[in-house]
Amino acid sequence: MLEKNQTITIKGTKDGLTLFIDDRESFDDVMDELAAKLSDYHPRQDEPIVPVTVKLGERYVNDQQKQQLHELIGNHKRFTIDSFDSNVIHKDEALTWKEESDVKILNRIVRSGQVLENTGDLLLIGDVNPGGKVTSTGNVFIMGNLLGIAHAGANGDQDAVIAASYMRPNQLRIADYISRAPDYDSEGVYMECGLIDDEEDKIVIDRLHVLSQKRKDISGFERRMLNG
Known part of the structure; x- marks a missing residue:
């Protein structure tokens, strides 16, 4: 004191x-x-x-x-x-922090050749068609079909995740990690997520409920997505 x-x-x-x-x-x-x-x-x-x-x-x-x-x-x-x-902190720093920590909600379809870029977490209500791409510095949540490319943690955040109602992407990217679609056929009923598994040192795709186990700091918004 x-x-x-x-x-x-x-x-x-x-x-x-x-x-x-x-x-x-x-x-x-x-x-x-x-x-x-x-x-x-x-x-x-x-x-x-x-x-x-x-x-x-x-x-x-x-x-x-x-x-x-x-x-x-x-x-x-x-x-x-x-x-x-x-x-x-300075007002500009506060506005930047708010932009990076907010969840941006968009209702649209990302078609082939289109690129949707976002700062912070992104909730997309709609599909990402083959040849379309979404990229975000935070997490990416897609209430629809992910058939194109999704890139979360674009500034290097390896704790970022990608979730979609139907996960059949051309490619998944988290920070500097790159993966492709899962080898099994998704039923398109349970939401799935992609995240970096530290033990396997690669992107893995799993049911959405594993997020609360593997990402202990998951936000209240994301928990509401998990619990409906």
Whole structure:
């Protein structure tokens, strides 16, 4: 906890140092006090580099201010900023986070030659015809026939999944993994899903109910899809 009227508190942890900055003080005052504190420290050249976590509280620091902190702390060669921890983010970052975490619902058919791209999770109510493609940075849920190409986790998320009412794709992709349609005939009654099996190191296709077992962090929305 910060002491009264103290702008900066430094505490040692097993992982390095944690720097607590009073979010009520101006940034210039913070820099002045931090410079004064660091001026009294003269590390030996054989000392290990110490990672520093900067706790900002309700303060937002922009890229220029982060660079100033990096330079000030980095001038004392045995310190390096490992991370910034703030309770607030920039509006643009909040909008990006919202876009990436929302489920986008679309009602359409993806026909041959068409490509549907999405950021975040995608719920498509309709078919993906042979030669059509859907790609998303998050999960892909298709309430219809998947007969074309589906790519989930397009930015590298290997925990992403693909689910469809009828799974007979030309190709499945999750992150950098690629698979084809299952070798058995699907009945088209139970929803199926494709996900990366860590033990087999490949995409496997299974009944949708395995998601709650293999993806413990499955969201409430996805659970409602599972349970009807």
